[in-house]
Amino acid sequence: MDGQTALDTDAARPRVNNRRAGILNAAAYRFRRQGYAATTMRDIASDAGMLAGSLYYHFKSKTALLIAVHEEGVRRIADAVDSAVIAADPADPWKRLEAALAAHLNSLLDGGDYAQVVIRDLPADEPELRATLIKLRDDYEDRFRALVDALPLSNKQDAGWLRLILLGAANWSKTWYRPDGTPPAEIAAHFIRIVKNGETPGSTT
Secondary structure, eight states, X not given: OXXXXXXXXXXXXXXXXXXXXXXXXXXXXXXXXXXXXXXXXXXXXXXXXXXXXXXXXXXXXXXXXXXXXXXXXXHHHHHHXXXXXXXXXXXXXXXXXXXXXXXXXXXHHSOOHHHHHHHSOOOSSOHHHHHHHHHHHHHXXXXXXXHHXXXXXXXXXXXXXXXXXXXXXXXXGGGTXXXXXXXXXXXXXXXXXXHHHHHSTTOOO
């Protein structure tokens, strides 16, 4: 009997995991299109093909769902950036930063819901939730902090400003990017060339 119970439990785990993924996808879809405040747990449950009451078995609140969507979104972008940096020339800090920026841009511009939820404005009326989401962003941006700190800048005190400029410009790209326009990799190359040439006149990427 114990063996049968264990077998049943193990067999159920993939279904639970798949249901969780479906809920997160539904939540990301709604949060992106309606915003956090306008989205209800009933909306998400309906999109996920389940009863609203059943949704609370997986997530105790809409706040918990937003945090989970942000965690998944940040994880996806971070994985893409980390892979790009690993594949870049380890001896060229500018190329490593360019690769990271290109992966970041590509993640934001590929049309996915998660990334768009991550970069949209944070809830202003829930300080604890806002602090949690900011911490997720800060942990992710530590990658760029390390990459910029590794650059041969003439004034190291500019590193923080440079990181903010690059990420700000990249995150804003969703407002002006066109799918038939300049590819994300070329956008990243242009950004880095401008920054590098401003730092080291006459140099090229």
